[in-house]
Amino acid sequence: MNSPIAIDRNEILKRYKTIDKYTHKGIQGHALIIGGSYGKVGAVSLSAKAALRTGCGLTTVFVPQCGYEILQISVPEVMVVTDDHEKYISEIALNLDVDAIGIGPGMGQKMATQKALHDFLSNNSLPLVIDADALNILSHNPSWIALLPPKTILTPHYKELERLIGKWHSDEDKLGKTIVFSLVNQVVVVMKGAPTYIVDGQTIYVNTTGNAALATAGSGDVLTGMITSLLAQSYKTIDAAILGVYLHGLTADIALPETGYQSFIASDIIANIGKAYLSLKK
């Protein structure tokens, strides 16, 4: 097993792209976030706000009808498309020109939602980030993993990872099983935790930013929006995963002196993305 490559400032500066003076929102990329269900629309709101703050030009969300007003009011910059169903996603029908899609936050695992995910994956070839309930649905239906486009990014926390790859008996075993999973399925796995590892086949990266303030509801939903935004901005898959994870952690390092560990919430990640980007220029 290769030893992990540290994701530090040097690795980031090799990958980070500055913004062209003459760019416009059409060039900056269009991210789509699919998710939400009754009581968990906030996950999509966080993801979508994070996508915008990470720099894509346009963001659309696809949510059940109960998410319509919530999203229009909580994130007016976002465009909203709704499912036919009131409380959960039942059919992902969209005709949109987007550059990358993040799917899963707050989505739930109703049978109709599972079928909707299957049909969506059967027809999709755009770059994808799979998180939360979309991961759990894949764990229930492992044959559907073959429907993912090569280089799809999966962002499981350890419980979600265990559902995907089964139990491990040591940290080395966990990494070994994840490498095999990444190779067999041609996917990039962001193993969220403290620290977060990114597994791209035999190549393993370990993040150097972040702290325990991130142990708060919605911080993974924010990460999904950030990585989807970077993919929409035409970052290569592995660069989007690396830069997203690094910036996400950096927000917590920047905010910590003001918030302390306890009062930091997922919205503070979003509020500090700007400072995280600016710190790359110093």
Ligand SMILES: NC(=O)C1=CN([C@@H]2O[C@H](COP(=O)(O)OP(=O)(O)OC[C@H]3O[C@@H](n4cnc5c(N)ncnc54)[C@H](OP(=O)(O)O)[C@@H]3O)[C@@H](O)[C@H]2O)[C@@H](O)CC1
């Ligand atoms: N505002 C909203 O709308 C929000 C909506 N959300 C949405 O809710 C849905 C369910 O997502 P979820 O992750 O809470 O549930 P689930 O996968 O069962 O994991 C729970 C169990 O897994 C473990 N565990 C968790 N994290 C771990 C870690 N880092 N490292 C290790 N273990 C970890 C832990 O298990 P334990 O350690 O207690 O055995 C815990 O009990 C999903 O759609 C999500 O997007 C949330 O994002 C919150 C904000």
Ligand SMILES: Nc1ncnc2c1ncn2[C@@H]1O[C@H](COP(=O)(O)OP(=O)(O)O)[C@@H](O)[C@H]1O
């Ligand atoms: N103690 C910690 N140190 C560093 N990062 C952490 C810690 N706890 C959680 N995180 C990060 O916070 C995020 C949590 O994601 P997740 O569990 O999916 O949250 P949610 O589903 O509530 O949005 C991951 O990026 C994880 O790496």
Ligand SMILES: [Mg+2]
């Ligand atoms: Mg999560």
